[in-house]
Amino acid sequence: MKILALGGCGDMGKVAVREIVGESKVSEVVIADIDFVKAKLFAKSLGPKARAIEVDVRSDQSLAAALRACDIVVSTVGPYYLFGPRVLSAAIEAGVHYIDICDDPEPTLEMLSLDDQAKAAGITAIIGAGASPGTSNLLAAKAMQLLPQATEIYTFWGSGGPLSDDEGTELGSSASGPAAATLHWVQQVSGQVKVYRSGGICEVEPLQAVKLEFPGRGADRCHILGHPEPITLPRTYPGIKQSYNLMNMPGYVIYALEKAAARVVEGDQQSIYDASVELTRMLSDNGQGLGDIAQYFAHGAKDVLRSFLPSLGAVARGAGRYGKTSLVGVHLRGKPKADDMAHSTCVPTAIIVGMLLDGQIQRRGVMAPEACVDPDDFFLRLADHIHMEQGFDKNNYVECLLSHTRQAYRPL
DSSP states (O other): OEEEEETTTSHHHHHHHHHHTTOTTOOEEEEEESOHHHHHHHHHHHOTTEEEEEOOTTOHHHHHHHHHTOSEEEEOOSOHHHHHHHHHHHHHHHTOEEEEOOOOHHHHHHHHTTHHHHHHHTOEEEOOOBTTTBHHHHHHHHHHHHOTTOSEEEEEEEOSSSOOTTOHHHHHOOTTSSOHHHHHHHHHTSSOEEEEETTEEEEEOTTOEEEEEETTTEEEEEEEOOOSHHHHHHHHOTTOOEEEEEEEOOHHHHHHHHHHHTTOOTTOHHHHHHHHHHHHHHTSTTSOOHHHHHHHHHHHHHHTTSOOOOSEEEEEEEEOGGGEEEEEEEEESEEESSOSHHHHHHHHHHHHHHHHHTTOOOOOEEEOGGGTOOHHHHHHHHGGGEEEOTTOOTTTOEEEEEEEEEEEOOOO
16 A cells, blocks of 8 residues: 655654555555655655655645555645645545544534535545544543533643643744744634534533533633634534533633633734734743743642642543433543654554554544544554553553432533
């Protein structure tokens, strides 16, 4: 099988490619990028199964020619609102299976609308096959296995605890300006964002506080942001009436996000850039003003008293016996061996590619991971990339906690 890695020499793409090139069923990985020199150098480092080509995804001819020569395309080319639907449409036209790491709700909806076309072409297109969305969706799938009557499903990610003294610079600093991830983060917390509420997709203001309980840990304050999980999960679980993607972050980070988001003017990309510069400054140890420093210490004092949720997980809620509240919390008992954004995002991508190669994914059409990926098989493969907590192994490091409370059920 031949794999086309669009953007395969970028920070994200490199991680996926290094994992995929070792798959026994892969005969060739083609590193496709507009920067041919960079792609060629990376391909050379991977050995004889890799080669490089120059591809401009903005060119129909260039993209179509690259797709015709492969069996599966893995796209890590963003922003997805520009390139997601474009590349997927070309893949459908070429009859090539498609996988990406899209974490933007708007192109997610646009790509889901191509479902019938993908089915007619006989291809599988899996969108949002990263960490969040991706691993988070499959944690939600585990929660739904234990509580199939759930009417609410929440995915969340966060710091897993208060800020430590050495974390500030890693959250937002960039020598040449705000990182792409920072720009996207500002977009996700400004304007209006899509959630699933009262049985349908609607728009709400981001950064609204939601107190979410996780069994065995208690409840903690989270905040809404724009992400695809609330868009896709109710498609697979039609009994769901409410779904949000939430951040569980230290108080100072939320303060910084609120301050940065207030600078954004709808439809003005320059204001998003300026807000991202502001966020980078506020999350860098060497860039805080006196007011920010005061907020840093004030929030830090409060955070030590909080019951932070796990760094990545899902909670399902619903009515149990006699109308009381039942809930399930699911998370990983361990941390990635390579604990950075690129590995957390693209190791899952490579795993899902491997499952597709092995015939474990048979469904055709456009879908998110929860619609076609067996979570138990996925997490068994992911275990090789996890430092597990003592006492846990490959068969039980995904912790699923079920709780039946005495409280009458009502949605969050």
